[in-house]
Amino acid sequence: MIAAKTWREIRYMALAYLVILELLAIPVILWWPDIYDDLQKSALFRNIKVEMFQRIFSGVTDKDENAAYFNWVAVMLFFRSTNLVGIAAAVLLGTGLFARERENHTLEFLLARPVSRTSLLWQKSWPTALVVTLPIFLVSASAIYWSSQIEFGLPAWELFLASVHASVFVLFFLAATTWLSVIVRVQAHVAAIIGAFAVVQIGIYLTQRIRQFSLFHLADFEWYGPILAGNTPAWQMFDPINSHGFTTYLLAGTVLLYFLSWRAIQRTEP
Amino acid sequence: MSDAVIQIAGLHKAYDQRDVLRGIDLSVTEGQLLGLIGPNGAGKSTLLRCLVGMVQRSGGELSVFGHDPAKHSLAIRRRACYLPGETGIYHQMTGAGFLKFALGFYPKQSLDLKQRLLEQFDLPLHKRVRSYSAGMKQKLALIASLVPDVDLYLLDEPDRALDASVRFYLRDVLRTLKDAGKTIVLSSHHLSEVETLADRLEFLLSGRFVSEQRLSRARGQLRKRPRIRLRAGCELPPGAHLLRREPDDMLVVETTDDPLKWLRSLPEGDVVSAEIGIDRLEDLYQLLLSDQATSAASSSTSESSGDSP
Numbered sequence: 001m002i003a004a005k006t007w008r009e010i011r012y013m014a015l016a017y018l019v020i021l022e023l024l025a026i027p028v029i030l031w032w033p034d035i036y037d038d039l040q041k042s043a044l045f046r047n048i049k050v051e052m053f054q055r056i057f058s059g060v061t062d063k064d065e066n067a068a069y070f071n072w073v074a075v076m077l078f079f080r081s082t083n084l085v086g087i088a089a090a091v092l093l094g095t096g097l098f099a100r101e102r103e104n105h106t107l108e109f110l111l112a113r114p115v116s117r118t119s120l121l122w123q124k125s126w127p128t129a130l131v132v133t134l135p136i137f138l139v140s141a142s143a144i145y146w147s148s149q150i151e152f153g154l155p156a157w158e159l160f161l162a163s164v165h166a167s168v169f170v171l172f173f174l175a176a177t178t179w180l181s182v183i184v185r186v187q188a189h190v191a192a193i194i195g196a197f198a199v200v201q202i203g204i205y206l207t208q209r210i211r212q213f214s215l216f217h218l219a220d221f222e223w224y225g226p227i228l229a230g231n232t233p234a235w236q237m238f239d240p241i242n243s244h245g246f247t248t249y250l251l252a253g254t255v256l257l258y259f260l261s262w263r264a265i266q267r268t269e270p
Numbered sequence: 271m272s273d274a275v276i277q278i279a280g281l282h283k284a285y286d287q288r289d290v291l292r293g294i295d296l297s298v299t300e301g302q303l304l305g306l307i308g309p310n311g312a313g314k315s316t317l318l319r320c321l322v323g324m325v326q327r328s329g330g331e332l333s334v335f336g337h338d339p340a341k342h343s344l345a346i347r348r349r350a351c352y353l354p355g356e357t358g359i360y361h362q363m364t365g366a367g368f369l370k371f372a373l374g375f376y377p378k379q380s381l382d383l384k385q386r387l388l389e390q391f392d393l394p395l396h397k398r399v400r401s402y403s404a405g406m407k408q409k410l411a412l413i414a415s416l417v418p419d420v421d422l423y424l425l426d427e428p429d430r431a432l433d434a435s436v437r438f439y440l441r442d443v444l445r446t447l448k449d450a451g452k453t454i455v456l457s458s459h460h461l462s463e464v465e466t467l468a469d470r471l472e473f474l475l476s477g478r479f480v481s482e483q484r485l486s487r488a489r490g491q492l493r494k495r496p497r498i499r500l501r502a503g504c505e506l507p508p509g510a511h512l513l514r515r516e517p518d519d520m521l522v523v524e525t526t527d528d529p530l531k532w533l534r535s536l537p538e539g540d541v542v543s544a545e546i547g548i549d550r551l552e553d554l555y556q557l558l559l560s561d562q563a564t565s566a567a568s569s570s571t572s573e574s575s576g577d578s579p
Contacts, residue, residue, distance in 0.1 A: 001374050105358035112352040113375040269325045
């Protein structure tokens with residue numbers, strides 16, 4: 001019942017999120033042949049001094065156009081769209097889960113119903129988690145179709161793996177927002193805290209020597225590119241001992257934050 | 271007591287080192303209707319929230335249906351329905367949608383009562399709650415809280431924002447529930463209305479129950495305080511002194527003798543209107559608070575004199 005209510009509350013935002021992701025994906029795919037040509041000729045990007053942009057530029061201008069296309073999809077579809085728009089969606093949907101209920105005095109109403117707090121958290125979390133992750137898979141699936149229109153092939157399994165990683169990255173932010181939504185009483189404060197956190201993380205990522213300390217390092221184009229090219233098999237995504245295992249780190253962080261939310265909701269008072 | 275639905279001993283609750291409940295003792299038996307009376311901030315809502323495990327107590331013992339709300343809150347909430355003091359209703363829902371959602375948590379409902387309440391309250395259920403007035407929202411919240419067929423109803427100011435006719439109707443509904451053997455605890459600001467309904471009345475002041483003796487003494491004192499409106503230009507006759515003048519020119523006085531006798535002794539035509547024997551809650555609060563302040567001052571004086579060598 002609470003899950004159905006949560007779905008009713010977020011369904012239009014979910015649709016808007018899906019449409020935005022799709023609208024961002026279509027042009028970058030369909031215009032790829034022209035973009036590739038322009039990038040080959042462009043001196044502008046070659047002269048950019050920011051090291052990160054130089055690496056992006058070098059990836060998307062690879063002599064092998066297929067490899068360049070994978071890098072392009074990694075940058076535009078995952079690093080830009082799902083990471084940033086996904087985080088925005090997670091924050092927008094997550095802030096209201098509990099903080100808004102508290103502000104509207106409806107949290108007291110919910111806590112008085114014969115439903116456990118564990119169930120309350122779960123029934124609010126899973127529809128939201130589904131809403132922020134499912135569009136990533138749908139847009140990835142549509143990317144295969146749009147790519148075929150420009151006679152490029154995108155491997156379904158690799159695309160699926162990249163989508164799994166992108167989903168876990170977004171879920172991490174959703175779990176962090178949910179936790180804050182339980183412990184912080186004002187919805188705007190939750191948004192401000194998680195927004196500031198994301199900005200700091202981006203700032204760290206853009207700083208060359210400390211990039212590896214940013215969360216965005218765990219989900220950047222250099223991570224998605226090899227996955228799409230088939231150079232990072234699934235076990236490497238999840239194995240933190242013999243490989244990077246970034247997906248596992250993010251998954252562990254998400255589970256930890258969900259546990260913190262669970263602990264906080266047990267103690268919360270309206 | 272074997273049939274005690276609620277059993278409280280020395281209940282204590284503090285928020286940020288501010289004591290809200292200071293040693294509450296209470297026992298409510300099955301089928302009893304307990305009225306909780308007290309000024310704002312007295313701790314009525316906190317007490318009700320403690321009973322459903324919504325807030326955790328800082329000390330003392332508490333059991334509802336034999337369960338500790340801190341550990342088995344869900345078991346209690348399956349048998350109890352709580353109406354919060356702040357009407358928390360989803361504004362984006364329609365009235366019908368909200369009722370479906372709110373009642374959907376309870377497997378057993380009194381459909382007959384639901385029908386009666388819907389007919390009586392005549393709410394535009396197809397409209398969104400955001401277009402409702404405060405009174406309409408409270409009526410909706412009341413339906414959501416009274417229709418579940420549970421054993422215990424905890425109602426925090428159920429008569430808030432309701433006009434007199436609806437309050438009277440609510441009284442009938444509560445009486446019906448009580449006659450059906452349900453246990454009810456309700457807090458209210460309407461002393462006279464709760465008094466006619468409740469089996470027992472507890473007066474909560476600064477986190478403590480006021481003793482029956484103290485309450486009856488205060489009420490006795492209040493009965494010596496008639497409120498009269500005199501004809502313009504009339505002086506207050508002897509035998510009473512003025513306590514205060516209210517904005518509507520009502521004079522609250524204290525008589526030295528029997529107030530009724532005093533009123534009868536007044537020259538005919540001087541008194542425009544008079545009230546006697548009506549317990550005004552504000553007056554009662556004021557009296558009890560001043561009484562409390564006096565006893566606190568005297569106990570600190572006796573303590574300090576006891577400390578002196």
